[in-house]
Amino acid sequence: MASKVLLIMCLLLLVTSRSTGATGHRNAYATMMYMGTPRDYEFYVAIRVMLRSLSFKFRVDADLVVIASMDVPAHWIHTxxxxxGAKVVRVENLKNPYMSDENHDRFKLTLNKIYAWSLVEYDRIIMLDADNLFLQNTDELFQCGQFCAVFINPCIFHTGLFVLEPSSTVFKDMLHDLELGRDNSDGADQGFIGGCFPDLLDQPLFHPPPNGTKLNGTFRLPLGYQMDATYYYLRLRWSVPCGPNSVITFPGASWLKPWYWWSWPILPLGIQWHEQRRETLGYDSEMPFVLIQSILYLGVIAAVTRLARPSLTKLCYRGAEKTTTTIQAILKAIAIFSIFVSYTLPFLLVPHTIHPILGWTLYLLGSFALSCIATNAFLLPILRVLTLWLGIVGALIVMAYPWYNDGVVRALSIFAYAFFVAPILWISMAKIGSSLHISLEREVFLPSRITESIQPTSFNKLY
Structure with a gap:
């Protein structure tokens, strides 16, 4: 008899564990990951930071789920x-029937998001994009109904964060709608899911019940659960009265996401994302590249300062006028291109997701080192070549100035600085061109020994 009771208890525990997930949670925060874009690694890092901030910083009472396509690297899944501490669900990419439009190709795999409705082992799921920055715990959202989302646009809710109740029926209906190619306003998950819940704007605003019970139905979430970072830049602070200021989203240009080092101080909120990364994930994966580049640039600067100033223009000689003009034109183009490379190559080499302070420091060090090479090679005035470098440093100081009253004053200050610096930069470019022309004119000669050996031959031919 005792053995039968023990067997029944074990079966009950097994059923309970399967119904509540591996860790016993009935709810989950979920995000998706797929491959096929130039920014796959950056989004992988962003997902890791978001998951770690939820689990280690805000101690959410829920599972963490990543809906990953089958082509995501195995070592990423293991990490x-x-x-x-995430639960990874491997899925096949859903075919996007709207991807024929060239403008929608970058969204061709975002419809994998609807797999969230297939996670029926959970009662509620908060579905997230990787570009969410959490400011506090949002577990109260699990009390929301069958579907809840935020209208950061007056007429269209945003699918960067929404609450759903998993349902096999809803999931199958969505797959059927995909096969039919139902109308989609943007060719991505935003338009498709928006079409599934067209009446959400007319639904009541969500307020979490104090007793912790789950609501039924659909609700609009207060704006504080999905604050558009664009609003922040108007006042350089938050003042959202409807609901808690919980989550910031960055729906703008993909190359200004908060994890890119160049996004700060252009967009001040980028530093907050990096502070969360510093507290949770760290920068161990990028630091070897930073150290190698730093040593290389410092070595270049040391070598250039110890060497004499060689001139590539001495490769040129006084021959036919046409040949001389052609060589001078080529050398001018090489000199200008070298200055251009001095400012662009270091930008491309800095690890994209490094901390902004490290990123800008490494970029400025690299551009300074390569500018010194161009300056010495073509006998250019160092101050003129570094005018752009100094202008960039000044722009960073103006943008990072911490005591602006609001975003409008900050924008006007940046505009005034650009208006002041533009003429100086233009004059410096003209001076570089003049110096380069004079340098080429002076240096177009053979070394004296060769010149002396040629002169008698030329004299004999004349007479």
């Missing part, structure tokens, strides 16, 4: 599971 997400073993180091970040």
């Amino acid at each position: 997400l599971e073993e180091e970040d």
Whole structure:
């Protein structure tokens, strides 16, 4: 008899564990990951930071789920599971029937988001994009109904964060709608899911019940659960009265996401994302590249300062006028291109997701080192070549100035600085051109020994 009771208890525990997930949670924060874009690694890092901030910083009472396509690298999956504590669900990419439009190609795999409705082992799921910055715990959202989302646009809710109740029926209906190619306003998950819940704007605003019970139905979430970072830049602070200021989203240009080092101080909120990364994930993966580049640039600067100033223009000689003009034109183009490379190559080499202070420091160090090479090679005035470098440093100081009253004053200050610096930069470019022309004119000669050996031959031919 005792053995039968024990067997029944074990079966009950097994059923309970399967119904509540591996860790016993009935709810989950979920995000998706797929491959096929130039920014796959950056989004992988962003997902890790978001998951770690939820689990280690805000201590959410829920599972962390990553809906990953089958082509996500195995070592990424292992890291997400073993180091970040996520449950990874592997899925096949859903074919996007709207991807024929060239403008929608970058959204061709975002419809994988609807797999969230297939996670029926959970009662509620908060579905997230990777570009969410959490400011506090949002577990109260699990009390929301079958579907809840925020209208950061007056007429269209945003799918960067929404609450759903998983349902096999809803999931199958969505797959059927995909096969039919139902109308989609943007060719991505935003337009498709928006079409599934067209009446959400008319639904009541969500307020979490104090007793912790789950609501039924659909609700609009207060704006504080999905604050558009664009609003922040108007006042350089938050003042959202409807609901808690919980989550910031960055729906703008993909090359200004908060994890890119160049996004700050252009967009001040980028530093907050990096502070969360510093507190949770760290920068161990990028630091070897930073150290190698720093040593290389410092070595270049040391070598240039110890060497004499060689001139590439001495490769040129006084021959036919046409040949001389052609060589001078080529050398001018090489000199200008070298200055251009001095300011662009270091930008491309800095690890994209490094901390902004490290990123800008490494960029300025690299551009200074390469500018010194161009200056010495073509006998250019160093101050003129570094005018742009100094202008960039000044722009960073103006943008990062911490005591602006609001975003409008900050924007006007940046505009005034650009208006003041533009003529100086233009004059410096003209001076570089003049110096380069004079340098080429002076240096178009053979070394004296060769010149002396040629002169008698030329004299004999004349007479």
